[in-house]
Amino acid sequence: MCRWRSWWKGLPALILLIVAALHFGRAPIEAELTDQTDRLFVAIGESWARASFEGRDALLEGEALSEDARVKVRAELAQMFGVRHVEDRTTLLPERRPFTFSAIRDGTKLRLEGYVPSVYARKRIIEAADKMTPGVVVSGAKELVRARGVPAGDFIGMVAFGLEQLGKMQAGRFTLSDDAFSIEGRAPDFATYDALEVTVRSELPADFKLARFAVLPPAVSPFVWSATREPDGVALDGYIPLGDARRALLDMVRAAVPGAAISDRLRLADGSPPTDGWLKAVSFALAQLGRLPNGKVALSGTTLAIEGTAPDFAAYDALAGARRAVPEGYTLTRFAVEPPTVSPFVWGVQRGGNGIRLTGYAPSEDAKRLLLDAIRAGFPGVPLSDEMRIGAGGPAAEGWVNATVFGVGQLAKLRSGAVRGKDATLSISGEAVDSAAFATVEAALASPLPGGFTLQRDVRPPIVSPYVFSLRKDGEGLTISGFYPDAAAHQSLVEAAKALLLGGAVNDVSALAQGAPSGFSNMAMVALGELARLSAGEARFDDTKLRFTGTALYPAAIESIRANLAAALPKSFSLELALDIAARHDAGDNAMCQKAIDDLLARGSIAFSMSDNGIAAASRGLLDHVAAAAAGCPDAVVQVSVQQGEAAPGVAAARAKAVSDYLAQAGIAPDRIVAGSPPAIAQGQPDAASSEAGLQLIVR
Known part of the structure; x- marks a missing residue:
């Protein structure tokens, strides 16, 4: 039996059951709707929006880039299956003008700054940054601010493009401002620099433009640059500083070589000296290049080089002079400009009363400098006139320097003279300072010249005045002093002195010199012969004056000597004779006189004249001393005998008589002289000019 009056007692349990069913059945529906909306927003490109659900009712939130985006999202969400109602709580993002974004790299660190249009854009940018270079630590991604105002075009693609370029440098910055971007930094090498320049100027994402490319090329050291004259123009190679230096440089080339075609192979590079100073150095170098039709100029850091061949001496002189006008801060380390070729290649170093004069050509600047150093060292304080130019076509520089410096060394020993060269021949001429210098020069010139040069010589002894010469005889021998004009005549004099002094010592301290009066050599030989007749004495020449002094061995010798000297004396000479007579000492012992x-x-032999068999002049000294020895034994009889030998009949007797007569004139009493008696006391062998006899005198 139904108890309908009690049904309400089960109502609370039913309500609880319904609430539980609704609660536990709605959560999966809300989750499913949320997932569907997330996928929808991504699919329509509006990931900034987000939706939450209460049952089938949606709450739409987020910051939209535009009103159109809000309408679009709201409409799409309302049409989605299962959504009953949409409550729109979206707002518009703040607008940013300009819309900027930047990425700064410093080694392994990358920082992101600026604005992004959406979370999706932020995510993609972070992904691109992470892939840029392995090991790079990215910071600032969470601080990127979403905003409206993003330029048209592929913003994310543009940022990714910039990050890709930034990845090629160790340090740099990529900046985006609206639709214009700039990139700066330093390329690690020229390949990267070239690739960056080509890429950012030709492969940009659509709707974006390059505002500034400030990537520095690699820093190079040394910073080199060169300009070379070619048949059809000027070729530029090496590096050029940053900025507008290229335009200024090209203007300089056109001014230095008008009308020349320019081949510009220069690369921008960092690491140059200060640009203003560099351009001044380049201008100086190009001015020199304008004088060299086939030349080259180069800079390496702050050092300058110039090379080529000068077309004429005017150009070479201008180039050489420019070496002293190098811009401040720069140094000319190489000057390899060949001078014009000359033929024949001549040069000279002349010494005169006004100093040293250089003429002709030197093979190089260095060679000339070495020559000048040698001249200044050899002639300190002497005025120097330098007219020497640099020329090509001559001997090798080293050989030229060695030979010419050798000549200058000899020139220093000359009072006046010259060192002259012609191709591979060197001539040295002049007058020696003194006799010692002349001897030194003569010895030096006897050896081969350095460098294989042929030597021509005309070095003369010094001219002296007054011209003095002395022959002094004493108990120790003969001393020859003063000057002589001729080496051959002097040698004959010395040899004659050794014979006339009968083996006595000859001390020769004379020297060769010019300035002797005419007839000097012959008169000196005559004076020597008469001096041999004295026990002691001197024949002294003073220019044309002959002073003859000493001690004769017997009285008659004085007049004989006077007469012989006067007969030989040249007309311009004068004679002063001052002779005394040696005291006679009787030996008292015939044996001692004989000895x-x-x-x-x-020690000597008596010579006879072939014409009359008289006593030769060279034998007067010997016979005077024989007479003096015989006079020491006044009671002795002197026998004179000349063995005939192969002489013609009567020659021996005539020669014996000549000896007897000479002894009689020398003061030996005629009654003491016996001629022609045996044994023979002399032997003679006649020849074409004279006959010599070994003479023996027997004293009884």
Whole structure:
């Protein structure tokens, strides 16, 4: 039986059952609707929006980029199956003008700054940053601010493009401002620099433009640059500083070489000296290049080089002079400009009363400098006139320097003279300072010249005045002093002195010199012969004056000597004679007298004239000393005998008589002289000019 009046007692349990069913059945529906809306927003490109559900009622939230986006999202959500009602709580993002974004890299660090249009854009940008370079740490991604105002076009693609370029540099910055971007930094190498420049100027994402490309090229060291003259123009190679230096440089080239075609192979590079100073150095170098039809100029850092061949001496002189006008801060380290070729290649170093004069050509600047150094060292304080130019076509520089400096060394020993060269021949001429210098120069010139040069010589002894010469005889021998004009005549004089002094010592301290009066050599030989007749004495020449002094061995010798000297004396000469007579000392012992005579005859021989068999002049000294020895034994008889030998009949007798007569004139009493008696006391062998006899005098 139904108890309908009690049904209400089960109503609370039913309500609880319904509430539980509604509660536990709605949660999966809300979750499913949320997932569907998330996928929808991504599919329609509006990921900024988000929706939450209470049952089938949607609450739409988010910051939209535009009102159109809000309408679009709201409409799409309302049409989605299962959604009953949409409550729109979306707002518009703040608008940013300009809409900026930047990425800054410093080694392994990358910082992102600025605005992004959406969470999706932020996510994609972070992904691109993470892929940029392995090991790069990205910061600032969470601080990227969503905003309206994003430029038209592929913003994410543009940012990814910038990050890709930034990945090629160790440090740099990519900046986007609305639809314009800039990139700056330093390329690690020229390949990267070239690739960056080409890429950012030609492969940009659509709707974006390059506002500034400030990527520095690599820094190079040394910073080199060169300009070379070619048949059809000027070729530029190396590096050029940043900025507008290229335009200024090209203007300089056109001014230095008008009308020349310019081949510009220069690369922008960092690391140059200050641009203003660099351009001044380039301007200086190009001015020199304008004088060299086939030349080259180059800069390396702050050093300058110039090379080529000068077309004429005017150009070479201008180039050489420019070496002293190098811009401040720069140094000319190489000057390899060949001068014009000359033929024949001549040069000279002349010494005169006004100093040293250089003429002709030197093979190089260095060679000339070495020559000047040698001249200044050899002639300190002497005025120098430098007219020497640099020329090509001559001997090798080293050989030229060695030979010419050798010549200058000899020139320093000359009072006046010159060193002259012609191709590979060197001539040295002049007058020596003194006799010692002349001897030194003569010895030096006897050896081969350095560098294989042929030597021509005309070095003369010094001219002296007064011209003095002395022959002094004493107990120790003969001393020759003063000057002589001729080496051959002097040698004959020395040899004659050794014979006339009968083996006595000859001390020669004379020297060769010019300035002797005419007839000097012959008169000196005559004076030597008469001096040999004295026990002691001197024949002294003072220019044309002859002073003859000493001690004669017997009285008659004085007049004989006077007469012989006067007969030989040149007309311009004068004679002063001052002779005394040696005191006679009687030996008292005939044996001692005989020994003295034998010693004299052992050291000398008597010569006879072939014309009349008289006593030769060269034998007067010997016979005077024989007479003096014989006079020491006044009681002795002197026998004179000349063995005939192969002489013609009567020659021996005539020669014996000549000796006897000479001894008689020398003061030996005629009654003491016996001629022609045996044994023979002299032997002679006649020849074409004279006959010599070994003479023996026997004293009884």
